[in-house]
Amino acid sequence: MAIRTFVPFNLDEDVVPANQTTVTTGLWSGDTGSLTTLFTSTTQISASGEYYFDAYDKNPATDTTAEVQFAVAYGHISGGGSPTLAQDDLAVLATKATYLQYKNILLDPSDDLFTFGNTNADHVYVINVQRARLREQLDPGNWLLTLSGSQGKFTFIDDSGQTLSAKSKTSKSGRVFNVASGSLTGPSGSTVLTSQSAAGKGFGLVYPDLGIIVLNPDAIIPTVGFESASAGFGCGNAGAEDFTYSTVNTVIPFAPFTGSLVAATPREQRNHDGLLRSIKLGGDFQARSAETISSTHYFVRLRNKDFNYTNNPTFYNNTNGQILNDDFVQDPRVYATSIGLYNSKNELLAVAKMSRPLEKSFDKEALIRVRLDF
């Protein structure tokens, strides 16, 4: 019998290359699928709050394990809600920059405005899932956003699970689905109630490959019921990070205020705070991430005559090589714990471990499937 420690694979029979598997998991930190509480960071808001607010799963001021889950932003095609350069020489036109930024990312070059249903929108809310949460994509058909306002709580999903081929399209930004009012229940996995507001305006679009949800304020606000904002009474009037600044109504979120002067002072209105407040009060943002993993399977066959002895120093006398346990001379038993995968140069490229030691002897064979993900 040939002495050997390495066994070549029969590449035709033992190796199953490049199996594509889609793995889904909860989108939020800890692989949880439902986000019920949200926090913001005063540090982030003071640094970049005119553009977006980050939403954390825990309070970043008191918990160092807090992680950003998603960001909300508000964009306006003509800069509504931001001071103009005429009003402030240092104005950054945050809402205009935001609108044009997402337009460039999501729309075709010939498209100047977001269109929801058959209606163009001058302004948009954007929910942008943190890259670390997203992995490869937002799992379409498996997210549900609850928004709360004066009309009550409303849940929004996408229509991918309904009539996929009819309602989805592929743009330069990947797949696009309509945002719809509905729920993740029903025979097909979800139920769409309507994809338009009472005025016939589309609720929004979701780009699962980018992890971006674009909402149409003109449809969301009247449906959910956001408080009308005005100069002196809007999102930009306070720090906006603690959800308690309103002296009028502490529950209902504010609609965007597209003016820019507060008490004659130019000020960023931070209109995205209205959406974040509505999400927070809704208390449930369910979502999954999806990732396509390429796996190669190696079938390791431990035949009865192979691998029945070991170089483990507790198995034999290290000086003369004699097997220490007399029982092992005629009936050796060894316990495999690791499988090493090597190339032709005998370089160790991957290692797999058993969950428990596997007994091997002359009267036992084993078939082990080693999965290697890329």
Next chain:
Amino acid sequence: MGYLNKSTITVDAVLTKKGRELLSKGRSEFEITQFAVADDEVDYTLYTTSHPLGSAYYGSIIEGMPVLEASSDETQAMRYKLVSLDRGTKEIPVISLGVSAYSLNYNDSVVVSPTTTAELATAGYTAILYDGNVATLTTNQPLAAGTTVPFFQVNQAVSANAVVVQGFSFNLTSKELTVSRTTQLTIVNNLTGATKTVTVSVAAKPTV
């Protein structure tokens, strides 16, 4: 009607540093062609032939122990390989170095000549010096051309300061040190997987 025996075990593999390095160069560089099996964390003194419940339980302590997660360091994983030998084998091939340790003075050199039963040394040996800052390790008697290199890529530092070479014998030369230092030298038989590890001590350069 009974249930099918779920006899196929499925385990997940993790890439080693070497595997990641080759994968980063492209899938064509990353080609797994063979496997080996090891039992690194098993201590066979736990095989209890005096178990009160009889022979079916001799290995129960070993089989009941949890196994550690895989290490991605190729110098630490797969250290004790299982080997295929004829039934009735009484002796596991062992490597002999003739010494239990190497002690080198400043500017000192020694030839490391491992021996195994003649027919088991045809593939030569791999020598791993775990700290190349202590001594120089080179091949004294090289392998024949075309012989495959086991475990690690030759002349490559696989872990921190480790040095790996192959051959039938090796030169071990001390380096100039300000303080005396020690490291370890492991010799691996390329065919049987037998290993021998000894301590290498290098004295500091004498002060004048």
